[in-house]
Amino acid sequence: MTDAIDLSTANEFIARHIGPRDADVASMLELLGYASLEAMIDSVIPESIKGSSVLQMTAGLSEADALAKIKAIAAKNQQFTSYIGQGYHGTHTPAPILRNLLENPAWYTAYTPYQPEISQGRLEALLNFQTLIIDLTGLPIANASLLDEATAAAEAMTFCKRLSKNKASNAFFASQHCHPQTLDVLRTRAEPLGIEVVVGDERSIDDASAYFGALLQYPASNGDIFDYRELVERFHAVGALVAVAADLLALTLLTPPGEFGADVAIGSAQRFGVPLGFGGPHAAYFATREAFKRDMPGRLVGVSVDRFGKPALRLAMQTREQHIRREKATSNICTAQVLLANIASMYAVYHGPQGLTRIAKRVHQLTAILAQGLSQLGYGVEQANFFDTLSIASGAQTAALHAKARAAGINLREIDAERLGLSLDETTTPAAVSALWAVFADGQSLPDFDALAASVAARLPQGLLRQSAILAHPVFNRYHSETELMRYLRKLADKDLALDRSMIPLGSCTMKLNATSEMIPVTWAEFGNLHPFAPSEQSQGYRQLTDELEAMLCAATGYDGVSLQPNAGSQGEYAGLLAIRAYHRSRGEEQRDICLIPQSAHGTNPATASMAGMRVVVTACDSLGNVDIEDLRAKAVEHKERLAALMITYPSTHGVFEEGIREICQIVHDNGGQVYIDGANMNAMVGLCAPGQFGGDVSHLNLHKTFCIPHGGGGPGVGPIGVKAHLIPFLPGHDKMARKEGAVSAAPYGSASILPITWMYISMMGGEGLKRASQLAILNANYIARRLEEHYPVLYTGSNSLVAHECILDLRPLKETSGISVDDVAKRLIDFGFHAPTMSFPVAGTLMIEPTESESKEELDRFCDAMIAIREEIRAVERGEVPADGSPLKNAPHTAAELAGEWNHGYSREQAVYPLASLVEAKYWPPVGRVDNVFGDRNLVCACPSIEAYQEA
Structure with a gap:
């Protein structure tokens, strides 16, 4: 008689997500001195909180079943064509960006670029983003993105409060023409700080001195384009600062905020290739004047040099300022929207200045044609000048028009009972314009699209047409074929170390598997x-x-x-x-x-x-x-x-x-x-x-x-x-x-x-799998701690000398005995193909290691072998066999260019780049040597190098 075969749909996902196999778990537990995983966990969790979990230990779904279930859920969303606008627009994500960036684990599994030597690819993409924002806004410095436009506006408000010379005022003016959701977030952020947000019509301000700062929208949320030059001068005359929320696509055609005096420009990069996604994630931007660079919130990518004097990128100044300034920090933001900023930057790289301008002109011309046709149909378009957005005086027909639009699969913006709005975008076609006319026609003949296309003039204000060039840097003028862009993205990805190459053992940051089935x-x-x-x-x-x-x-x-x-x-x-x-x-x-x-x-x-x-x-x-x-x-x-x-x-x-x-x-x-x-x-x-x-x-x-x-x-x-x-x-x-x-x-x-x-x-994990993940996260951390404790002291343990899901190694004694610092160990790990653990947090001079449950015992051992080999190199310094300055630790990481050049070190090339035999098979080569952070901060450059420097390089 044959064995019975399980005919149910197998859920293999738990075993796919968790790294160690059963035999590995047994081996690790043996090292720790426990007979079972449950016994070890029982020794870790304090008695006072045991049994507090309310998670039901249900079985998880298989990957196929989970995908089928969520597909059925997704099908309940109705895909109307939305002309709602309000800061969110339809866009096309170029297919090579979708495949080679958004869907590529080399990009999405990477960590924040705190270790710049292994982050040069994503840092370059972010520098492109900053350059894009600088060019389009006309301001000299921009950050590497914020969370969303409303958050960026709130950051601009507190930024103006800190820097305004009008110290007597505690009121912030916000234009009624700003997007409503931005005004709501402003109010939330202002109230605990005692800031009064005054919302009104900027054209009716009598006394600018009543405010420490102002926020204006350009173009306005309802579509109008106002000339803010005189208003900005009035605010400046009383020491107030002005922030402008600006549409990036419109800025390809309109005078940028920096050229009419704005102190800050903020907004969203969503319409540069990032899907609507029911609201996010989308990269916001924040640009300001050179004089204010040290007060700018968020992250900033800067150009520096490595130890060979070659250009190298790294995060500048503000990076993790919360750890230094704490409650005096200018912002609590420590997350950007890097993946989305990189999509937007590559959208600009792929289209180039001519392509972006062509998209903007096309969107505007379709809007002008739409507006003229609506006028022919008897509707009052409220804007004389506009870019892509109109508000329509629709009177008593408003509700009926919304109903008719929705019956046709179209969403219009709800303004009030007698007005509605609409915004066109990159995805709009001539046929879509005709479909909009059909909603409004009420039995009338539709306007002649071709006739209007041949006769309608642009409706941008002549006095605000952009005169300055955009995106002149070569990076925005080369990669316009798919072949070139594909290779550029591959080149950048190859510079980086992400989770698709090796374990990232960052304590407190939990770099675990992002499973493909989850991402699809x-x-x-x-x-x-x-x-x-x-x-x-x-x-x-x-x-x-x-x-x-x-x-x-x-x-x-x-x-x-x-x-x-x-x-x-x-x-x-x-x-x-x-x-x-x-x-x-x-x-x-x-x-x-x-x-x-x-x-x-x-x-x-x-x-x-x-x-x-x-x-x-x-x-x-x-x-x-x-x-x-x-x-x-x-x-x-x-x-x-x-x-x-x-x-x-x-x-x-x-x-x-x-x-x-x-x-x-x-x-x-x-x-x-x-x-x-x-x-x-x-x-x-x-x-x-x-x-x-x-x-x-x-x-x-x-x-x-x-x-x-x-x-x-x-x-x-x-x-x-x-x-x-x-x-x-x-x-x-x-x-x-x-x-x-x-x-x-x-x-x-x-x-x-x-x-x-x-x-x-x-x-897919179910209750049983989630519990198992927590148990294995704790096991993996304790396994690493036990393997390394004779080489590096584990700084803190709980009862029974066990840690939780991460452990802190104390390297401070080694600095005393060898002169080797935690930075040296971090950079040397790059030669072994690893991202460093979290450095000097929460204790200076330490490494905090978190392996997560996703890493196999083989990978844990590979990391431990690297750390032990590094400890042997430190011992050689302690014994006086190698001077600290002559140690591979002080010169790490070692680049391929250095290996091929003149060799002036007292150790071999092989020790430098192949310290373990296992590295020969799959070597990661850092693109730059150790980066000089001090040089970068003293010589701050936060945009793509000049064309001259680019050509010289």
């Missing part, structure tokens, strides 16, 4: 083509997806409600503290403004607390890295009447499960505060313990960490918050949701189009 739905038109403000009946697929995902995240965390709106972890922190603040105010306790934050906290925590209008009180940590409970108790009691919250990371930033977490939460609650548990380290807890059950009131979750959304070179991210029931009424609202106030992002569901990734991950 992201590029489906059913998710990509929806406008975020389309009528709700058209987005029922998204509604089901978000409802199910919110329930999944509640189950994983033990919370009662979730908001998916925050589109970064930093924004999730902010939304969580706003919920706490609003809760206290609802109870008549407006005075509660003290936020306790441990010394070890991630730098965004104090920066966020400051943005939320709270005062930070730092609590001590003990010698083991745990929160000093008695110091916390003393400060909670001291500030009892004003205590608003505690922000604490769990497991701790030091990589351990603190035994006293329940007691800590109880102390805060007993003194009237709420507990914010930073969810950065949820990868150690899912299925094992739940913050919403052991004392947390709110947590943000990094979906780009625990829940598999890829880092994309430093963004996209998603940072939803989970809350207990009493905080649900204070979750972020939006004009398009039941609760109208409190928006923290431009779109109601933030970066909605990447939520299918997390839905797929949780659906």
Whole structure:
């Protein structure tokens, strides 16, 4: 008799996601001294929080079944042609960019370029983005992107507040012609800071001195194009600063903000090849004047040199300023939208200046033809001058016109009961214009498209036509064939080290598998083509997806409600503290403004607390890295009447499960505060313990960490918050949701189009798989700690000498005995083909390692072998056999060009580039030597090098 065959659909995904095989797990447990995985985990998780998980141990779906289920959900979304505009436009993602960048793990699995030597490709793409923004806005410096246009506007507001010479004013003027969602986010961000946002018609301002700054929209949200030159001069005359939210495509034809005096230009790069995606993710931009460069929020790519004096790129100045300035930081933003900024930059590279201008002229001419035809049909177009957007006086017919449009599969913008709007875009065709006329014709003959096309003049204001050139740099004038672009993208990707090449052992950053099945739905038109403000009946697929995902995240965390709106972890922190603040105010306790934050906290925590209008009180940590409970108790009691919250990371930033977490939460609650548990380290807890059950009131979750959304070179991210029931009424609202106030992002569901990734991950893993992932994350970290502890001291451990999902290696003693620093070890790891672990956080001179559950035992051993080999090189220095300056560690990383040139080192070429035999088979060659950061900051260049320098190179 033959063995029975299982005929059910097999779910192999858990085993695909988790690296170690069963035999590997047994071997690793043997090294650690445990008979079973459950016994080891039982020794790691504190008694006080065992059994707190509410996650049901359900079985996951197979990859095929999960894809079929989400395909059925996607099919419930209706793909209308949306002319809603309001900052969101249809666009074509060029196929070679879709295939070679967006769908390419070499690009989407890369981490933030904090190690510049292994990030030269994505840094070059971001430098192209900055150059694109500088050229189009007419301002000399731009950052490497922000989260969305509304967030960028809010950053511009606080930027103006810091730098304005009109210190007497606490009011910020925002034009009524700005996009409504931008105004909503401005109000949210202004209120905790005591800033008054005054919304009005800029053409009616009597006293500019009443404001420290202003935000204008160009072109206006309703389509008008205003000449702001005289108004800007009036603001400047009283010491106020002016920010302009500008449409990038329009700027190919219109005078740029920098040329009419704007101090800041902000906006979205979405229409440069990034799908609508129900609102995100999309890269925002921020450009300003040279004098303000050190106050600019976000990341900035700069040009420097490597140790050979060759040009090399790296992140400049502002990088992770939160860790240095903490509550005095200018912003809590530590995530950009790198992957989307890179798509936009390559869109500009592919089309070039002529191509972008041609698209803009075509969109404008179709709008002019549409406007003339509507006039012939008897409708009043309210704009004399416009680029791509019109508002129509539609009177009593407005509701009927919307109904007729929707019957034809068309969405128009709802302005009010007697006016409607529409915006054309790159995807609009002559046939689409005729279809729009048909909506308005009401039995009349349609205008003659060809006749109007031959006769209609441009409707741009003559006095504001652009005179300056754009995108003259060779990078925007070469790669216009698919062959050239494909090779350019491959060349850049080959310069970088991403998760598709090797493990990225970054502590606190959780670089785990971004499975292909999770990624596939992201590029489906059913998710990509929806406008975020389309009528709700058209987005029922998204509604089901978000409802199910919110329930999944509640189950994983033990919370009662979730908001998916925050589109970064930093924004999730902010939304969580706003919920706490609003809760206290609802109870008549407006005075509660003290936020306790441990010394070890991630730098965004104090920066966020400051943005939320709270005062930070730092609590001590003990010698083991745990929160000093008695110091916390003393400060909670001291500030009892004003205590608003505690922000604490769990497991701790030091990589351990603190035994006293329940007691800590109880102390805060007993003194009237709420507990914010930073969810950065949820990868150690899912299925094992739940913050919403052991004392947390709110947590943000990094979906780009625990829940598999890829880092994309430093963004996209998603940072939803989970809350207990009493905080649900204070979750972020939006004009398009039941609760109208409190928006923290431009779109109601933030970066909605990447939520299918997390839905797929949780659906395929099931409760059993999620628990297994947490267990293996902890096992892998402890395996590395045990293998390396005789070579590098493990700085902190919990009970039974075990760590959580990450461990911190203390390299400070080695600096004393050898002169070798943590930087030297990080750069030497590049020669071994590894990204360095997190350096000097949370403790200077240390490495924080997080292997994740996705890495196999073979890869863990390869990393450990590299670290042990490096330790032997350090010992050679300690023994006096090699001078520190003559060690391969001080000269790392070693490039191919150096290998081929004159060799002046006291060690062999083979030791330099093949320190382990396994590297011969698959060697990563860094494109540059060690980058000189100091030189780059002293000689700041943040755009593509000049044409002369480019030609010389």
